[in-house]
Amino acid sequence: MNLQKILEKHAFQKDHLIEILIDLQNEKTYKFVTEEEVSLIADALKVPVSHVCGVMSFYTLLSFDERGKYIIQVCKDVPCYLNDDFNVLTTIEKALDISCGDTSKDQFFTLEQTACLGCCDEAPAMRINNKVYTKLTKAKVLRILEEYKEGILC
Amino acid sequence: MLEKRILTQRFNKYDGLSIRQYIDLDGFKALEKAFSMSSQQIIEEIKLSQLTGRGGAGFPTYIKMQAMLNETRDKYLVCNADEGEPGHFKDRHLIEKDPYQLIEGMVISAYAVGANKGYIYVRGEYNNAIQQLEKTIKIATTKGYLGNHICDSDFSFELVVRRGAGAYVCGEEFALMESIEGKPGRTRVKPPFPTEKGIFDYPTLINNVETFCNLPTIIEHGGEHYSTIGSNHAKGTKLICLSGNVKHKGLYEVPYGTSINDVISELGGGTANDIPIQMVQIGGACGPIIPPRLLNMDIDNEAFEIFDAKMGAGAIIVIDENYDLFEIVLRNMQFFLHESCGKCAPCREGHIQIVKLLQKFVNYQATHKDYVSLQSLAEVIHTTTLCGLGQTSPTSVISTMTYFKEAYDKRINQQNKE
Ligand SMILES: Cc1cc2nc3c(=O)[nH]c(=O)nc-3n(C[C@H](O)[C@H](O)[C@H](O)COP(=O)(O)O)c2cc1C
Ligand code: SF4
Ligand code: FES
Numbered sequence: 001m002n003l004q005k006i007l008e009k010h011a012f013q014k015d016h017l018i019e020i021l022i023d024l025q026n027e028k029t030y031k032f033v034t035e036e037e038v039s040l041i042a043d044a045l046k047v048p049v050s051h052v053c054g055v056m057s058f059y060t061l062l063s064f065d066e067r068g069k070y071i072i073q074v075c076k077d078v079p080c081y082l083n084d085d086f087n088v089l090t091t092i093e094k095a096l097d098i099s100c101g102d103t104s105k106d107q108f109f110t111l112e113q114t115a116c117l118g119c120c121d122e123a124p125a126m127r128i129n130n131k132v133y134t135k136l137t138k139a140k141v142l143r144i145l146e147e148y149k150e151g152i153l154c
Numbered sequence: 155m156l157e158k159r160i161l162t163q164r165f166n167k168y169d170g171l172s173i174r175q176y177i178d179l180d181g182f183k184a185l186e187k188a189f190s191m192s193s194q195q196i197i198e199e200i201k202l203s204q205l206t207g208r209g210g211a212g213f214p215t216y217i218k219m220q221a222m223l224n225e226t227r228d229k230y231l232v233c234n235a236d237e238g239e240p241g242h243f244k245d246r247h248l249i250e251k252d253p254y255q256l257i258e259g260m261v262i263s264a265y266a267v268g269a270n271k272g273y274i275y276v277r278g279e280y281n282n283a284i285q286q287l288e289k290t291i292k293i294a295t296t297k298g299y300l301g302n303h304i305c306d307s308d309f310s311f312e313l314v315v316r317r318g319a320g321a322y323v324c325g326e327e328f329a330l331m332e333s334i335e336g337k338p339g340r341t342r343v344k345p346p347f348p349t350e351k352g353i354f355d356y357p358t359l360i361n362n363v364e365t366f367c368n369l370p371t372i373i374e375h376g377g378e379h380y381s382t383i384g385s386n387h388a389k390g391t392k393l394i395c396l397s398g399n400v401k402h403k404g405l406y407e408v409p410y411g412t413s414i415n416d417v418i419s420e421l422g423g424g425t426a427n428d429i430p431i432q433m434v435q436i437g438g439a440c441g442p443i444i445p446p447r448l449l450n451m452d453i454d455n456e457a458f459e460i461f462d463a464k465m466g467a468g469a470i471i472v473i474d475e476n477y478d479l480f481e482i483v484l485r486n487m488q489f490f491l492h493e494s495c496g497k498c499a500p501c502r503e504g505h506i507q508i509v510k511l512l513q514k515f516v517n518y519q520a521t522h523k524d525y526v527s528l529q530s531l532a533e534v535i536h537t538t539t540l541c542g543l544g545q546t547s548p549t550s551v552i553s554t555m556t557y558f559k560e561a562y563d564k565r566i567n568q569q570n571k572e
Contacts, residue, residue: 013336014335014336015334015335015336015354016336017337018316018317018318018319018333018336019316019317021319022278022319051337054337055336055337055338058321058338058339058340058495059318059319059320059338059339060319060321061278061319061320062320076488076489077240077241077439077485077489078240078241078398078435078439078471078473078482078485078486079240079241079397079398079471081481081485082397082398082472082473082477083397083398083399083403114279114320115238115240115320115322115489115493116238116239116240116241116242117279118237118238118242118243118245118246118277118279118280119246120241120242120243120398120403120469120471121243121395121396121397121404121405122403123403127279130281131281132282
């Protein structure tokens, strides 16, 4: 779906701005929104560009930066911390040779931290794009990363 | 049996999609009954039930409904499914496992207050819940439980899902409504309250997922019957999200009046390897951290007034002796630093300083002066901020200073010795 289609789906309604931005970002391999698209959206919804930029910068899930094909978000909150005996974050940092906040050179993975994913009953948890993985162990994390690389998971 | 399953009675008995199975499990009975009642009769039943909001603040539900009923303009209904408080997962379970119960509760509420459009605002991270709702709303509409002339009545109600985009503060009711309007989620000054001026300035009734899910059972069995469940202070059941260092983490439904201790030991099976409990955080990152000797308290809000706090939305986070108190408090404060919307200076700037001070405690570098600064900063944020985020965020600092003062003293003294 291109931008025009997304705007039509939302009937050019101003209050759908966040929905439009989420849909647009989800369409793209590298999960980001460009400045050009921001102007187009502002024109189409008849709102100032600054308003769209304000929304873009307020919400954590929206990004102006190109990110990896797969965005790994490791939960950083207390219930997960209390069940993380091997350190999910450093395990992934080591396995992918990147630091938290970075994207791998081949633009395949981006590693981030996230607030609680609402899976504390199955902690520790992480999210890769729209999928949540829980009850993580070191072996499970490494296997999941491999399966993404091999295209078994996507 | 400690558990009493009312809201969770259909969990795992159907796939959460088949409306036929929901009906076979007595679904939509309450809605049909509601259509034979007047708005005022429905609100009377909810008043009798003494139902309070399950989103954290515990406000009597019927008061908001009555205020809505008195309004004559177009009205909106909003379900708060932003569930972002660390330690909570109950609303996700309610949506994923029995979405029709929520839809039924919302239609009853909309019919009672006369709202013809409703939103369910779900946090963007909850993909499965969002998909589940989108599918079931479609099915319920085709079967005549949503849309025009519901169950052949004169009443019409359209329900749509709105996604959040990663901002905890959007769970606050006004921030949420700003977000539904397509804006950054920054709260408004109140009053006016949502029932006067909500979405697009129209009267709006906003309730938590669990609150709406209580309506079908209240209407089906009557408010008086409902009020026989629970304690002297709070009626009905409460969903508890048990997490941290316990054997059986999970979602449990218990009547109000159940003690925290019983939940942890009987339902949670105690800590793994029987390591002693060091402390328990109640209500998520914004809730008090209490020592084991206080765990025989009830789970109702009244009991929590001694902490100048609420029981919150039902999280119980158990922390055993292997963890450092300061690491836990630091993590809570890092959460609020990230989630502050930036509108008030004490919240925007104060959390930066609080995090720095706590890092000194974690690293054994804190002095008595740091303790005093931490204490006064926590008080300032608590008392001078605009919305519940800042008003409640320092609770873990304030409560640990009250109940674990010796841990602070010890840390400061250890620093002096080195
Ligand atoms: C920072 C903040 C976050 C909140 N997050 C939620 C939330 O995720 N879900 C919720 O139902 N209520 C949340 N609330 C409470 C709402 O503002 C509001 O009180 C609630 O939706 C009212 O519904 P109830 O009466 O059914 O509890 C939050 C409040 C604050 C201050
Ligand atoms: S207390 Fe914090 S989150 Fe709430 S309005 Fe003020 S700055 Fe925003
Ligand atoms: S704290 Fe990690 S999922 Fe809740």
